[in-house]
Amino acid sequence: xxxxxxxxxxxxxxxxxxxxxxxxxxxxxxxxxxxxxxxxxxxxxxxxxxxxxxxxxxxxxxxxxxxxxxxxxxxxxxxxxxxxxxxxxxxxxxxxxxxxxxxxxxxxxxxxxxxxxxxxxxxxxxxxxxxxxxxxxxxxxxxxxxxxxxxxxxxxxxxxxxxxxxxxxxxxxxxxxxxxxxxxxxxxxxxxxxxxxxxxxxxxxxxxxxxxxxxxxxxxxxxxxxxxxxxxxxxxxxxxxxxxxxxxxxxxxxxxxxxxxxxxxxxxxxxxxxxxxxxxxxxxxxxxxxxxxxxxxxxxxxxxxxxxxxxxxxxxxxxxx
Amino acid sequence: xxxxxxxxxxxxxxxxxxxxxxxxxxxxxxxxxxxxxxxxxxxxxxxxxxxxxxxxxxxxxxxxxxxxxxxxxxxxxxxxxxxxxxxxxxxxxxxxxxxxxxxxxxxxxxxxxxxxxxxxxxxxxxxxxxxxxxxxxxxxxxxxxxxxxxxxxxxxxxxxxxxxxxxxxxxxxxxxxxxxxxxxxxxxxxxxxxxxxxxxxxxxxxxxxxxxxxxxxxxxxxxxxxxxxxxxxxxxxxxxxxxxxxxxxxxxxxxxxxxxxxxxxxxxxxxxxxxxxxxxxxxxxxxxxxxxxxxxxxxxxxxxxxxxxxxxxxxxxxxxxxxxxxxxxxxxxxxxxxxx
Numbered sequence: 137x138x139x140x141x142x143x144x145x146x147x148x149x150x151x152x153x154x155x156x157x158x159x160x161x162x163x164x165x166x167x168x169x170x171x172x173x174x175x176x177x178x179x180x181x182x183x184x185x186x187x188x189x190x191x192x193x194x195x196x197x198x199x200x201x202x203x204x205x206x207x208x209x210x211x212x213x214x215x216x217x218x219x220x221x222x223x224x225x226x227x228x229x230x231x232x233x234x235x236x237x238x239x240x241x242x243x244x245x246x247x248x249x250x251x252x253x254x255x256x257x258x259x260x261x262x263x264x265x266x267x268x269x270x271x272x273x274x275x276x277x278x279x280x281x282x283x284x285x286x287x288x289x290x291x292x293x294x295x296x297x298x299x300x301x302x303x304x305x306x307x308x309x310x311x312x313x314x315x316x317x318x319x320x321x322x323x324x325x326x327x328x329x330x331x332x333x334x335x336x337x338x339x340x341x342x343x344x345x346x347x348x349x350x351x352x353x354x355x356x357x358x359x360x361x362x363x364x365x366x367x368x369x370x371x372x373x374x375x376x377x378x379x380x381x382x383x384x385x386x387x388x389x390x391x392x393x394x395x396x397x398x399x400x401x402x403x404x405x406x407x408x409x410x411x412x413x414x415x416x417x418x419x420x421x422x423x424x425x426x427x428x429x430x431x432x433x434x435x436x437x438x439x440x441x442x443x444x445x446x447x448x449x450x451x452x453x454x455x456x457x
Numbered sequence: 458x459x460x461x462x463x464x465x466x467x468x469x470x471x472x473x474x475x476x477x478x479x480x481x482x483x484x485x486x487x488x489x490x491x492x493x494x495x496x497x498x499x500x501x502x503x504x505x506x507x508x509x510x511x512x513x514x515x516x517x518x519x520x521x522x523x524x525x526x527x528x529x530x531x532x533x534x535x536x537x538x539x540x541x542x543x544x545x546x547x548x549x550x551x552x553x554x555x556x557x558x559x560x561x562x563x564x565x566x567x568x569x570x571x572x573x574x575x576x577x578x579x580x581x582x583x584x585x586x587x588x589x590x591x592x593x594x595x596x597x598x599x600x601x602x603x604x605x606x607x608x609x610x611x612x613x614x615x616x617x618x619x620x621x622x623x624x625x626x627x628x629x630x631x632x633x634x635x636x637x638x639x640x641x642x643x644x645x646x647x648x649x650x651x652x653x654x655x656x657x658x659x660x661x662x663x664x665x666x667x668x669x670x671x672x673x674x675x676x677x678x679x680x681x682x683x684x685x686x687x688x689x690x691x692x693x694x695x696x697x698x699x700x701x702x703x704x705x706x707x708x709x710x711x712x713x714x715x716x717x718x719x720x721x722x723x724x725x726x727x728x729x730x731x732x733x734x735x736x737x738x739x740x741x742x743x744x745x746x747x748x749x750x751x752x753x754x755x756x757x758x759x760x761x762x763x764x765x766x767x768x769x770x771x772x773x774x775x776x777x778x779x780x781x782x783x784x785x786x787x788x789x790x791x792x793x794x795x796x797x
Contacts (some may be wrong), residue, residue: 172480180592180697181762182480196480199760200608201601203645219598220608236608250646251600251621252757256782290609335460410472 148239148260149269151322151353152276154288155364156234156296158315159372159397162305165229168193170304175224177298190406195224200291202238202261203248205284208275211267213285216240218254218261220288222295225361228401231368232299234292235361242267273321277335277343289317311393312379313372318364320344322356330356330411334363334419342367355409359416366404366425373398373432380439391440399436402429481699483765488772489536491528492691492734493521495569496541497741500548503556507563513793514567517740520791521569524738531777538730540573542687545716546581547680553719554712561725572729579703579721580686581678589702590678592695593686594658596760600645619758620655621645656751658682681751685759688752688788690722693733693769694761705732735773735780736787743792756785 160166166174168191175183175195184194200220205213222236237259244262245253254260263272276286293315299305318341322332325347332346342363348356376394380387404426408416420426496513503510521539528535541560550556557574564571581590597614600621622644644651659682662675686702689695695702706720707727713719722732739749761784773780781787 176480179595180481180702182698184480185478186476187478188474188476197763198612199598200610200612201598201606202608203601203603203605204607205604215604217601238608248603248646250757252783252785253646255598255757255759255761256784258760258763284604285607287607287609290607294609294611333460 146241146244147324147326147350148241149324150240150242150272151237151324152240152272152286152288153235153237153320153322153357153360154292155236155318155320155361156289156292156315157318157364157368158232158296159309159311159313160226160230160232160299160305161307161309162230163308163310166226166304167229171226171229174299174302174304175226177224177295186407190228190401190403192228192407193226195295197221197223197259198295199258200236200294202286204286205282206240206263206267206272206275207278207280207282207285208267208271209278210271212265214263214265214267214272216261216263216286217248219258220261220291221259222288222291224295224299226299227365230397231365231401232296233361233365234295235357236288236291236295237357238286238288240272242269269323273323273345276321277319277345279319279341279343289319292317309397310389311372311376311397312390313368313375316340316364316368316371318342318344318360318367320346320357320360322346322348322353324348324350324353326350330415332415334423336423340371352411355411358407358409359412362404362406362408362416363419366402366429369398369402370425370429370432373429373436377432377436377439380436388440388443391436391443394436395440399433402426402433481764483696483762483768484699484701485768485772486693486701486733487731488693488769489538489730489732489734490530490533490736490778491524491535491537492732492737493524493537493539494542494691494737494739494741495521495539495564495571497739497745498544500544500550503544503560504550507559510560511563511567513742514564514569516793516795517791518568520740520793524740524791529736529778531773533776536730536734538572538732538734539570540575540691540722540732541571542684543574543576543716546577546678546683549578549716551714553714553716557712570726572724572726573705573722573732574725575687575690575703575722576716576719577683577687578716579719580683580690583703583721584717584719587697588673589695589697590659590676590682590686591673592697592702593682593689593755593759596695597658597755597758598760599758603645614658617657617659617661618655619658619755620653621754621757622647622651622653624653624655654750654754656681656754658755679751681748681755684748684752685755688737688739688756689759689784691732691734691737692784692787694759694765694784696762696765699765701733735769735778736789738789738791740791740793743794746792749790753785753788756788757783759784 171193175193178196181196203217220238225233239260241262335343380390625642642653659678663672690703703721705722770780
């Protein structure tokens with residue numbers, strides 16, 4: 137006896153995501169084994185991991201119930217119901233990301249269905265009002281605040297907060313940093329080639345917009361995580377440099393922490409998916425993030441050298457007197 | 458504002474280095490087409506006379522035959538296994554060997570073969586001490602409130618209760634003259650009218666501020682919660698590190714004196730078809746209907762692992778069996794008429 141489902145599975149037309157990035161609050165990077173324990177956020181499931189060329193541990197997906205609105209440019213805000221998925225990513229034992237995503241399915245139902253319906257397709261939310269994919273992409277990336285609007289940045293921040301109480305961390309990071317957010321939105325079109333752009337907004341948030349066939353979506357999402365991490369690294373290093381110019385006496389301490397925490401980790405191509413390399417190369421040509429990193433790092437090292445020389449000269453001078 | 462628009466250049470050849478360690482991979486299982494639970498008794502019923510036990514097995518036998526005949530098996534010969542869950546969690550009497558002998562003898566006399574026997578206590582905590590029930594407790598997702606949940610609410614259930622909506626409540630009193638304004642309960646996924654269900658999953662007896670191990674050791678799970686663990690184990694969906702949360706041990710020919718010394722699941726029929734199955738059926742007296750409604754409510758909030766379901770569904774597809782996407786549709790029940 138055989139049976140078949142009444143309707144074929146629908147493909148989401150839009151996927152929305154947010155990546156929050158910050159420093160894990162611990163004095164030294166977590167060794168790989170400790171990181172794998174800390175990121176096993178679902179009992180009975182181990183974290184995925186990679187060792188070369190940079191250690192990276194990825195938690196299993198967590199799911200969050202959604203019943204909220206999407207921001208759109210014009211017209212009424214569509215209501216979506218379902219679940220978002222989010223994972224924690226720890227790179228080089230020190231850089232923590234909460235990466236959240238929801239696949240939006242349009243035109244599937246006109247009312248809220250029994251919960252089992254959504255639990256059978258976790259990670260998907262269904263819009264119960266009419267909406268155009270392009271409007272949803274634009275509206276989401278504008279990131280307007282609103283009480284009942286989808287807030288994936290908060291989902292990512294929640295996943296990051298799950299590590300605050302991990303017994304493996306000592307809560308004594310020596311570098312001051314802020315958590316950053318990157319937003320991305322993909323219009324899924326199976327008959328198109330991957331195409332998109334990155335926008336650096338006035339608010340310091342990078343926004344990535346892409347048209348992509350569905351099979352490249354995981355690669356695209358990974359690239360967004362890599363971009364978010366490296367944008368964060370750049371900002372963290374520049375901020376430390378700026379603080380060192382203002383703080384006078386503690387300048388050396390600031391630069392010391394920045395160099396020992398951040399100096400060695402720039403490597404955007406480390407885990408960059410193969411299919412995304414051309415996009416990254418083109419992005420580097422235009423935005424030159426790696427050039428900016430090298431320049432900033434050189435300035436930091438020059439300043440440390442100058443401060444060291446000054447200190448030596450002062451010591452010598454005291455001895456002469 | 459700056460916009461970077463990359464254009465596609467010549468793409469490099471295939472990657473020459475790959476490394477990605479999957480933390481957990483779902484194990485392939487031997488699977489029956491259907492797992493049939495043959496009857497259920499409270500421990501006190503098993504302690505009493507033999508007549509009611511025999512009568513229940515006799516009443517369910519024709520339904521078991523019907524289930525075997527109608528199991529969805531695609532192109533293959535139907536593989537059906539039977540199982541029985543011993544109620545040893547809430548009451549545990551000392552004469553385990555006599556009860557097991559009686560149960561198996563009476564079922565045989567009624568023409569019902571029991572292939573596997575499992576303990577309800579094992580659905581809470583395995584013989585090796587692992588807290589199996591917590592695998593389910595940490596895989597339940599509460600339903601979002603209409604127009605309220607934007608993705609920031611932590612997904613964990615802390616109250617020990619799970620519902621399909623919002624309870625009745627006193628509405629906000631704006632005017633003291635209308636103090637008794639009442640707001641009806643709401644089933645979030647209702648069709649026209651609500652059936653609001655609120656299920657107690659467990660009760661915590663530990664002192665406030667106790668550490669987690671202490672809380673778990675004193676946590677008392679409800680009957681529907683343990684039955685939900687049982688259903689998900691039979692369906693091969695509840696896993697620890699990729700393998701089933703409860704595993705099968707062959708019967709070694711001797712029943713231990715204490716229930717707690719029994720393996721988690723015992724294969725009592727050496728010729729039985731596999732324990733785990735694509736679909737499950739439970740045949741039991743109709744007084745268990747409310748419990749099974751609660752079980753379905755719990756299962757409807759279960760977050761399965763996508764890898765696990767993909768493997769099960771892939772296997773089913775090879776056998777030309779279409780699996781329902783909704784987990785609770787893989788379970789069915791038959792309630793026997795009359796009392797227990």
